[in-house]
Amino acid sequence: MTPEDLDHDLLEDAAETSGAATEAVQESESLDEDNRLKSDFVRRVQDALEAGETDAVYDMVEPLHPADIADLFELIEPDERLPLARAINDQMSVDVIAELNDHVRELLLEELPAGIIADIAEQLDTDDAVAMLEDLDEEDQQAVLAEMEPEDRAAIETALAYPEESAGRLMSRDFVxxxxxxxxxxxxxxxxxxxxxxxxxxxxxxxxxxxxxxxxxxxxxxxxxxxxxxxxxxxxxxxxxxxxxxxxxxxxxxxxxxxxxxxxxxxxxxxxxxxxxxxxxxxxxxxxASEDILRLSGAGDGDINEPIRLTVRTRLTWLLVNLFTAMLAASVVGLFQGAIAKFALLAVLMPIVSGMGGNAGTQTLAVVVRALATNQITSSNTWRMIGRELRIALANGMTLGLLIGSGTALLFGNPLLGLVIGSAMVINNVIAGLAGILVPVTLDRANVDPAVSSAVFVTMATDVMGFFSFLGLAVLSGLAG
CATH class of the missing domain: 3.10.580.10 (CBS-domain)
Known part of the structure; x- marks a missing residue:
C-alpha cells in the first residue's frame, strides 16, 4: 500500500467516524438515558405531521433504529400512524414491520395493497412473515399469498397450517x-x-x-x-x-x-x-410471562393498542363472572343477617377475614401458576407442594389470627370476639392456601390454562369461606345469640 492510499483510507475512516458521531448526537436528541423516545421528540414529530411537513418528519425519523421507529408508531395517535408511514416511505423497511406491535401492524396493513404486503412478506424471515399474515382476514390473507412467489407462498402456507403458538409457526426455514x-x-x-x-x-x-x-x-x-x-x-x-x-x-x-x-x-x-x-x-x-400475569387478572391481552371494543368485551366477561361469585358470597352473608343485626360489630370485622384470605390465596396462586408454567410442579411432586403450601398457610394464618384476635379483644374489650375472628382467620388462610394450589393444578390436569380462570375460583372460595367461618363461629359461640 502506498502512502497516498494510506492517507486516503485514513480520511475515509475519519469521515465515517465523524458521521457515526453525528448520528449518535442525533439519536441522543430523540432518546433518553433509558433508550426510550423522548416525549418532546414524539411531540415534535406529531406537530410536523399535523402541519404537513413531511420532509421534517423524514429527517427526524431517519436516524432512528427500526425498533425505535416501531415504538414511535405506538406512541403517536392511531389516526397519525398512516400519515407517518407515508411520510417516511422508504424507511418502512421489513425490519420496522417485523418490530411493530401486532395491532399497529394490522392497522397499517389494512391500508396497503396485497402486492406491497406480499413484497414485504417475501423479504421477511418465514416466522416473521407468518406472524404478519396470520392476523389478516382469510380473504386478505389469500389475496396476499396469491401475489407471492410460489416457493415463498408454499413455505408460508405450510407454516400457517400448523396450530397457533406452535413450533411450526415459530420456526425459520433458513438453516444450513x-x-x-x-x-x-x-x-x-x-x-x-x-x-x-x-x-x-x-x-x-x-x-x-x-x-x-x-x-x-x-x-x-x-x-x-x-x-x-x-x-x-x-x-x-x-x-x-x-x-x-x-x-x-x-x-x-x-x-x-x-x-x-x-x-x-x-x-x-x-x-x-x-x-x-x-x-x-x-x-x-x-x-x-406477560400473558399469564394479565390472564390472572382477567385483563385479556392487556395491549394498550388493542381496539377498545375487544378490551371491553374481554374484561366485561370476567367482571360478569366475578359479579356472580360476589352474589354467591353475599348470599352466605344473608344467611347470618339475624346475627349481624344483633351484633353489628360482625359487619365491621368480617371484610377483614375475607380480604386477608383473598390476599393469601392470590399469593399462593401466583407462585403455583408460575411453577406450572415453568414445569417446576409435575405429577411427581404435586402432593409435596400441596403439603408445603398447607404448612405455609397454617403458619401465616396462626400469626395473623393471633394478631387480629389480640387486637380485637383489646380494642373492643371482648375476648370471645377476638377468639372468633382469630380462629376464622386461621381457617380462611388454610382454605386460601389449599384453593391457591388445588384450583390451578386441577385446571392444568384438565388441560385448561390455569392462568385464565383460577383467580375467579380462588376469590370465590376465600370470600365464601371467610364469611361463613367468621359468622358461623360467631353464632356457634353464642356471640350473636
Missing part, C-alpha cells in the same frame, strides 16, 4: 443442513461457494439420506477442526429436537433448561424442517 459424508474442508468450501444459504446461522445440521438430523456442528468447531476431518467425527450427536407441533411455551422452557442457541425442528416423520433460534425464544418468554 449438509449430508453426513462431508468433511470439514468440504463444508467450508460449500459455505463459501453457495450464495443461496441463510445469511445468519450459528450451527450446521448434519442429516442422513432421509433428512433426519444426526447431529450439529457449531461454527467455532468447524473453524478449529482439520479440513480432512469427517463431520461425523466432530459433530455433537446429542441434540434437542423440537417437534413441529410443540407449544411455544414448552419450546421456551427447552431453550432455558438446556441453554440452547438454536434447535432443530422436526416433523412427524422425524425430518428436519426448520430451526428455532434464541432471539425468537426471548420474545416468547416475555410474551408468555
Amino acid at each position: 443442513a449438509v449430508p453426513e459424508h462431508m468433511t470439514v474442508g468440504g463444508l467450508i468450501d460449500f459455505l463459501r461457494d453457495d450464495r443461496q444459504l441463510a445469511t445468519e446461522f450459528w450451527e450446521v445440521f448434519i442429516v442422513d439420506a432421509r433428512h433426519h438430523p444426526l447431529g450439529t456442528c457449531l461454527l467455532s468447531w468447524i473453524l478449529r477442526s482439520p479440513r480432512t476431518a469427517a463431520l461425523t467425527d466432530v459433530m455433537k450427536r446429542d441434540q434437542t429436537l423440537i417437534p413441529v407441533t410443540m407449544d411455544q411455551e414448552e419450546v421456551a422452557l427447552r431453550f432455558q433448561k438446556y441453554a440452547l442457541i438454536s434447535a432443530a425442528v422436526v416433523d412427524d416423520d422425524g425430518r428436519l424442517v426448520g430451526q428455532i433460534t434464541v432471539d425468537d425464544v426471548v420474545h416468547i418468554i416475555q410474551e408468555e
Whole structure:
C-alpha cells in the first residue's frame, strides 16, 4: 500500500467516524438515558405531521433504529400512524414491520395493497412473515399469498397450517443442513461457494439420506477442526429436537433448561424442517410471562393498542363472572343477617377475614401458576407442594389470627370476639392456601390454562369461606345469640 492510499483510507475512516458521531448526537436528541423516545421528540414529530411537513418528519425519523421507529408508531395517535408511514416511505423497511406491535401492524396493513404486503412478506424471515399474515382476514390473507412467489407462498402456507403458538409457526426455514459424508474442508468450501444459504446461522445440521438430523456442528468447531476431518467425527450427536407441533411455551422452557442457541425442528416423520433460534425464544418468554400475569387478572391481552371494543368485551366477561361469585358470597352473608343485626360489630370485622384470605390465596396462586408454567410442579411432586403450601398457610394464618384476635379483644374489650375472628382467620388462610394450589393444578390436569380462570375460583372460595367461618363461629359461640 502506498502512502497516498494510506492517507486516503485514513480520511475515509475519519469521515465515517465523524458521521457515526453525528448520528449518535442525533439519536441522543430523540432518546433518553433509558433508550426510550423522548416525549418532546414524539411531540415534535406529531406537530410536523399535523402541519404537513413531511420532509421534517423524514429527517427526524431517519436516524432512528427500526425498533425505535416501531415504538414511535405506538406512541403517536392511531389516526397519525398512516400519515407517518407515508411520510417516511422508504424507511418502512421489513425490519420496522417485523418490530411493530401486532395491532399497529394490522392497522397499517389494512391500508396497503396485497402486492406491497406480499413484497414485504417475501423479504421477511418465514416466522416473521407468518406472524404478519396470520392476523389478516382469510380473504386478505389469500389475496396476499396469491401475489407471492410460489416457493415463498408454499413455505408460508405450510407454516400457517400448523396450530397457533406452535413450533411450526415459530420456526425459520433458513438453516444450513449438509449430508453426513462431508468433511470439514468440504463444508467450508460449500459455505463459501453457495450464495443461496441463510445469511445468519450459528450451527450446521448434519442429516442422513432421509433428512433426519444426526447431529450439529457449531461454527467455532468447524473453524478449529482439520479440513480432512469427517463431520461425523466432530459433530455433537446429542441434540434437542423440537417437534413441529410443540407449544411455544414448552419450546421456551427447552431453550432455558438446556441453554440452547438454536434447535432443530422436526416433523412427524422425524425430518428436519426448520430451526428455532434464541432471539425468537426471548420474545416468547416475555410474551408468555406477560400473558399469564394479565390472564390472572382477567385483563385479556392487556395491549394498550388493542381496539377498545375487544378490551371491553374481554374484561366485561370476567367482571360478569366475578359479579356472580360476589352474589354467591353475599348470599352466605344473608344467611347470618339475624346475627349481624344483633351484633353489628360482625359487619365491621368480617371484610377483614375475607380480604386477608383473598390476599393469601392470590399469593399462593401466583407462585403455583408460575411453577406450572415453568414445569417446576409435575405429577411427581404435586402432593409435596400441596403439603408445603398447607404448612405455609397454617403458619401465616396462626400469626395473623393471633394478631387480629389480640387486637380485637383489646380494642373492643371482648375476648370471645377476638377468639372468633382469630380462629376464622386461621381457617380462611388454610382454605386460601389449599384453593391457591388445588384450583390451578386441577385446571392444568384438565388441560385448561390455569392462568385464565383460577383467580375467579380462588376469590370465590376465600370470600365464601371467610364469611361463613367468621359468622358461623360467631353464632356457634353464642356471640350473636
